[in-house]
Structure formats: C-alpha cells, structure tokens
Amino acid sequence: MKLNKVLSGLLLTAVVLSGCKSSQDAAVKKDVLFTIDDKPYYTDEFVRVYKKNLNLVKDESQKDLDNYLDLFVGYKLKVNKAYKLGLNENKRYQGEFKSYRSQYAKNYMTDTVVTDELVKEAYDRSLKEIRASHILFTVDENALPADTLKAYNKAVEVRKRAVAGEDFAKLAGEASQDPSAKQNGGDLGYFSVFRMVYPFESGAFNTPKGEISQPVRSRFGYHIIKVTDVRDNRGDITVAHIMVMKPKKENAEEAAKAKAKINDIYKKLQQGEDFAELAKQFSDDKSSANSGGKLNKFSSGELTSTEFEDQAFALKNPGDITEPFESSFGWHIVKLVEKFPVPAFAQVKADYENRVKRDERSRLIETSVTEKIRKKYKSKKDKKVYDEAVATLTDSVYTGKWSLPENIEEYNNKTLLTINNDKQVTAKTFLTYVNAQQRVAAQTAKPVAAAAAAFYDKFEKEQLTEYYDAHLEQLYPEFGYTMDEYRDGLLLYDLMQKEIWDKSKNDTIGLQKFYDAHKADYQWKNRADAEVFSSTAEADVKQAREMLLKGQDVAAIKEKLNTKQKVSVMEKTGVYEQDSNAIPKAVVWKEGVSDVVKDGNYYYVVKINKLLPAGAKTLDEAKGRVINDYQQYLESTWVEDLKKESAVKVNQAVFEKVKKELNQK
Numbered sequence: 001m002k003l004n005k006v007l008s009g010l011l012l013t014a015v016v017l018s019g020c021k022s023s024q025d026a027a028v029k030k031d032v033l034f035t036i037d038d039k040p041y042y043t044d045e046f047v048r049v050y051k052k053n054l055n056l057v058k059d060e061s062q063k064d065l066d067n068y069l070d071l072f073v074g075y076k077l078k079v080n081k082a083y084k085l086g087l088n089e090n091k092r093y094q095g096e097f098k099s100y101r102s103q104y105a106k107n108y109m110t111d112t113v114v115t116d117e118l119v120k121e122a123y124d125r126s127l128k129e130i131r132a133s134h135i136l137f138t139v140d141e142n143a144l145p146a147d148t149l150k151a152y153n154k155a156v157e158v159r160k161r162a163v164a165g166e167d168f169a170k171l172a173g174e175a176s177q178d179p180s181a182k183q184n185g186g187d188l189g190y191f192s193v194f195r196m197v198y199p200f201e202s203g204a205f206n207t208p209k210g211e212i213s214q215p216v217r218s219r220f221g222y223h224i225i226k227v228t229d230v231r232d233n234r235g236d237i238t239v240a241h242i243m244v245m246k247p248k249k250e251n252a253e254e255a256a257k258a259k260a261k262i263n264d265i266y267k268k269l270q271q272g273e274d275f276a277e278l279a280k281q282f283s284d285d286k287s288s289a290n291s292g293g294k295l296n297k298f299s300s301g302e303l304t305s306t307e308f309e310d311q312a313f314a315l316k317n318p319g320d321i322t323e324p325f326e327s328s329f330g331w332h333i334v335k336l337v338e339k340f341p342v343p344a345f346a347q348v349k350a351d352y353e354n355r356v357k358r359d360e361r362s363r364l365i366e367t368s369v370t371e372k373i374r375k376k377y378k379s380k381k382d383k384k385v386y387d388e389a390v391a392t393l394t395d396s397v398y399t400g401k402w403s404l405p406e407n408i409e410e411y412n413n414k415t416l417l418t419i420n421n422d423k424q425v426t427a428k429t430f431l432t433y434v435n436a437q438q439r440v441a442a443q444t445a446k447p448v449a450a451a452a453a454a455f456y457d458k459f460e461k462e463q464l465t466e467y468y469d470a471h472l473e474q475l476y477p478e479f480g481y482t483m484d485e486y487r488d489g490l491l492l493y494d495l496m497q498k499e500i501w502d503k504s505k506n507d508t509i510g511l512q513k514f515y516d517a518h519k520a521d522y523q524w525k526n527r528a529d530a531e532v533f534s535s536t537a538e539a540d541v542k543q544a545r546e547m548l549l550k551g552q553d554v555a556a557i558k559e560k561l562n563t564k565q566k567v568s569v570m571e572k573t574g575v576y577e578q579d580s581n582a583i584p585k586a587v588v589w590k591e592g593v594s595d596v597v598k599d600g601n602y603y604y605v606v607k608i609n610k611l612l613p614a615g616a617k618t619l620d621e622a623k624g625r626v627i628n629d630y631q632q633y634l635e636s637t638w639v640e641d642l643k644k645e646s647a648v649k650v651n652q653a654v655f656e657k658v659k660k661e662l663n664q665k
Contacts, residue, residue, distance in 0.1 A: 036647070118361045129232070135162075136223055144398075170185070200218050207225055241308075262331035269333065373465060378421070411426060504630045511627065526614050528611055529575050531573045531609070
C-alpha cells in the first residue's frame with residue numbers, strides 16, 4: 001500500500017507502543033528545534049521519533065543526525081503543504097482518521113483477565129473441528145419483545161420435533177430461514193474456532209456429538225444446532241499444485257482443452273517427471289509456478305475452495321499427489337509437501353488475542369471495561385432534572401412511537417449528568433438518546449419508570465465510555481503520539497497522491513519528456529518468436545525435431561507423439577527475451593529449428609520463427625516502469641521546491657545539544 005511506503009520511507013511509521021511513556025522520552029527537555037514559517041517544532045518529538053525508528057533503518061546514512069534532521073524537516077514541510085491545501089478538510093480523510101482512531105483506541109479499552117480467559121477458550125476449541133447443521137429463525141437484534149418471543153417459541157417447537165426423531169435436514173428445508181437450507185439441509189460442513197459468530201460457535205461447541213442444542217440467540221436470530229461430528233483439528237498443511245485455469249467465459253472447446261492439458265500433465269507425472277519442473281513450465285498459477293507450485297501453509301477453512309482443501313488434507317505422505325480434480329478456479333493436481341500439527345498455545349496466543357478483540361467476544365471485554373471506567377470517573381445524576389425528564393416519557397416508548405416534547409430546547413439548559421466534575425450532559429441529550437433508542441433499550445421493563453431507568457443506565461455507560469475515549473491522548477501520551485503520526489501520514493498520503501502519483505500518470509507531456517530524456521534506460525534485449533518442445537525422453541524430442549524440419553506444425557506433432565495413455569512432449573509458444581528461462585541457454589539464437597539440447601532432466605528443441613533485435617521500447621511498452629521512475633524524479637525535487645515556499649530556521653545551538661545527548665546514550 002502506498003500509505004505504508006510514505007510512512008516507512010520517511011522513518012515515521014506509526015507503531016504500537018507499550019502501555020506507558022518511557023523514562024528516556026520523559027527526560028527530554030522540550031526546546032524549539034526548528035521553525036517553519038514561525039511555527040515551532042520541538043526536540044522531544046524529534047528525539048522520540050529518531051529513537052523509535054533507529055533499529056528499523058537499513059540505510060546507515062539515515063542514522064546520521066544531520067541527515068535525519070533534513071528528512072524530518074522535509075516531512076514536516078510536506079505535512080504543512082497538505083494543511084495549506086486544505087487536505088485536512090477532506091471528508092474522506094476525516095472519516096479514515098476517525099475510523100483508525102476508533103480501531104486503535106480498542107487497545108486501551110480491554111480487560112486483560114477477561115481477554116485471557118476468552119483466548120484460552122478459543123485455543124481449546126481450536127483443537128477440534130465440528131460438523132454441524134442448523135435451523136435458523138430470523139429475528140432482528142433490536143426486535144420488540146413480542147417478536148423475539150415468537151421466534152423463540154418457533155425454535156422450541158421445531159426442536160421438540162427434531163428431538164422426537166424427525167429428520168433434521170427435512171425440518172431445516174421446511175422451517176429454516178437460512179436460504180441455503182433447502183439445498184443443504186442446514187449442513188454447514190466442518191468448522192473450528194472463529195469461523196462462526198461467537199454465540200453460534202459456543203452453542204455448537206457446547207453441544208455433544210449427535211445431540212441438538214437448545215435455541216441459541218445470535219445477531220441473526222435463534223438457531224437450533226445439531227452436531228453431527230467432532231474430529232481433531234487437521235492442523236496446517238503445505239502443498240504444491242499445478243493449475244490449469246478455466247476459460248474466463250463459458251466455452252466448451254476451451255474448457256475441454258484445459259481438462260486435456262491437466263490430464264496430459266498428470267500422465268507426465270505418472271511417467272516419473274518432476275512435479276516442480278512441470279509446475280514451472282505449465283501451471284497457470286503464476287504466483288506459485290516459479291517456486292515449483294508451492295503454496296503458503298494453510299488450515300481448514302482458510303481457502304475459498306473446500307474441494308481443494310479436502311483433496312490436499314486427504315494426502316497422507318509427503319510426495320503423494322492427487323489425481324486431477326476440478327475447483328471453481330480450474331483444474332488442479334496437488335502434491336503434499338508437509339503437514340503441521342496444531343501449534344502450541346504460546347505460538348498462537350498473540351494472534352488469538354487480536355482475533356478475540358475483533359469479533360463478538362469483544363462485547364464481554366467491553367462490559368468489563370465499562371465497569372472499570374465507572375469506578376475511575378465520578379458521575380453524578382441530578383435527580384430533580386432526571387425526574388422532570390422522565391415525566392415526559394409515555395407508554396408509547398414500548399412501540400417506538402414516543403416523540404420528543406415540544407419544549408425540548410428548555411432541557412438543553414438543564415444538566416442531568418456530570419462526569420469527573422468536568423463534562424456536563426444535558427437532559428435534552430438524554431431525551432434525544434431515548435427517542436433514537438426507544439425500540440432497543442426499553443425491552444420489557446415496566447412501568448415507564450423502570451424503562452426510563454434502563455435507558456439511563458445504558459446512556460450513562462455510553463457517556464462515561466465516550467469521556468474516557470476522548471481523553472486517551474491525555475491519559476496515555478504514546479496514544480497521542482501515534483495519533484499525531486497517523487494523522488500526518490494520512491495527509492502526506494493524500495498530498496503525494498495529488499502532487500506526485502496522479503501527476504506522474506496524468507501529465508502526459510511531462511511523462512513524454514522524461515521518457516525522451518531517459519530512453520536509453522528502457523531497452524528490449526534480443527528476442528525470439530519461438531515454439532519450444534520438451535520431454536524427458538531424448539528420442540521423442542528428436543522425432544519432434546524431424547517433424548519440424550519437414551514443416552509440420554504443433555498440432556501435427558502433438559497428434560503424432562501424444563496419445564490418450566501417454567504424453568511424450570509438451571509445447572509452449574511465445575516471444576521471449578534472450579535471457580528468459582523459457583528457452584534453454586544452450587540453444588543457438590538463429591531462425592529455424594535448433595539442435596536437441598539438454599537442460600536439467602529435460603531435452604528441448606526450439607523452432608525460432610523470427611528474431612527480433614534489441615532496441616528501445618516505446619513509451620507504451622515501458623509505461624509502467626517509466627511512470628514509476630518519473631514518480632521518483634518528481635519526489636526527489638519536491639522538498640527543494642517546498643523549502644523555497646517556506647521559511648525554515650533551525651536552532652543550531654539546540655540541535656548541537658540534542659546531538660550531544662543522543663551520542664552519549
């Protein structure tokens with residue numbers, strides 16, 4: 001992502017810091033290090049950022065304090081330019097920053113004890129994979145009590161029928177409101193931890209094999225869950241594969257060719273040819289072909305193709321291969337490289353903690369944190385104002401039809417809640433909250449006074465949480481540092497998008513001039529339009545060569561040498577540069593049919609139809625690289641231009657003190 005490039009390139013990447021300000025940072029005196037147009041920038045920020053990034057820098061020149069100061073000043077010049085252009089007023093920028101702050105703040109709204117318990121529970125569940133079916137009775141999270149009860153009763157009724165012996169799949173097809181149930185009978189296949197919403201996951205893991213759960217409430221409604229199987233987690237697996245892609249559009253002829261090709265490759269494997277070599281030559285998965293088809297390690301449920309996973313996990317021993325099989329992407333042959341058991345708890349603890357904080361388990365943590373915030377901050381309710389506000393509520397809150405009183409503005413001058421002797425919340429804010437939340441918070445509490453108490457409890461909790469959240473920068477200096485860095489980084493990203501990246505793509509005249517001035521950097525090497533034939537059998541390649549010399553084409557050669565039972569030769573056609581791996585280095589580059597050459601375990605013959613000389617690439621042919629180089633050129637001259645726009649003054653005496661202090665550490 002370009003944003004990461006911006007931040008890391010300037011040694012100002014925002015990192016997650018520890019929970020407290022370091023003593024070294026606290027000891028740094030806050031003096032003005034430099035000014036830009038009379039705006040001061042201080043030593044404490046410079047020292048903190050330098051120390052934080054010192055071990056991340058690979059370029060030794062950037063560790064030099066003079067060079068680093070120049071980079072730091074350049075960074076601040078760019079950020080200032082972004083503010084001058086008003087990029088901080090952009091709604092997309094503001095929304096992205098708000099979203100990031102909200103996500104990052106979650107690190108400070110956690111309960112470690114509750115979190116640890118949830119992490120351990122998740123790990124214990126990860127040791128198993130459950131196969132379950134369900135029947136869903138949809139009801140909105142914020143539904144009225146009567147609607148919720150209606151859905152629950154339906155679930156209870158259908159569960160009784162299932163427990164009494166009626167076929168669960170048939171009941172799912174009839175009663176489930178999950179659209180897929182009519183096709184799969186409610187069967188969800190195998191899953192483990194984090195694959196389902198937390199309440200459903202808990203319902204499944206807490207139901208013994210062969211039994212049916214009580215109704216389980218999730219945000220989708222009520223589920224009854226039948227656990228049909230429990231097995232040990234299959235762990236992780238590393239495989240290699242050869243893939244022949246399906247045609248992009250439905251085309252029976254092209255599809256038949258793809259299937260025939262994978263079958264030919266499978267025959268070559270049965271003939272003893274090397275899997276990795278065949279993957280390099282013929283796999284359409286270009287991301288893995290060069291590594292012999294090897295894929296990154298994965299576990300059950302991580303891939304989008306269950307067919308691929310099941311075929312892979314069915315392999316027993318390293319080196320075993322599958323027969324060709326079809327997935328939604330194309331045809332595959334899979335080879336087992338290695339199997340890995342479920343990792344130890346210590347190995348996955350950090351990852352599981354992050355995942356726990358991202359899913360519905362986080363609600364349990366938030367509840368615990370809220371209680372701690374209540375203890376941290378004093379909150380005081382004005383009973384007189386509260387009673388006056390509650391008097392405006394009527395039974396219509398139960399149907400969601402209550403409206404704000406006509407004199408609502410009078411309540412804007414009445415303080416209902418005071419937090420930490422600092423924040424005053426008005427009765428109008430509370431009544432507005434009730435108006436927006438009445439269908440959610442009233443629940444079944446009666447009379448209205450009880451409903452009002454339920455509203456207020458939730459309202460006060462949210463106000464306390466908001467207060468805590470709003471003061472994170474003051475409570476935790478490292479949180480404020482990170483927000484400042486991310487805020488500036490976002491602005492710089494938008495600025496570079498506007499001033500550098502978009503310009504390099506859209507400035508056709510400037511791009512053409514840059515290309516003309518650097519044309520020598522964009523050259524084709526010698527190329528050949530060629531047909532390449534290969535086999536592990538020298539005799540087959542010699543026969544192919546004889547047929548080429550007689551003028552016979554690819555189709556005739558493959559028809560002659562390949563049969564349904566055996567693939568003797570494989571062929572590929574294209575335009576290749578002289579140092580390409582597609583053409584063996586031993587082949588003499590001249591038009592016509594080459595001698596038979598050997599490279600590794602394979603024999604080759606190459607027919608070069610036409611030699612294309614080395615020469616300059618056109619701008620269109622080299623456009624991607626030219627744009628990238630033009631971007632770097634624009635960026636290299638950018639800071640100097642910004643320096644001319646602003647008055648930069650460095651306090652050399654202060655800088656010398658900083659250098660002395662840092663060099664003594």
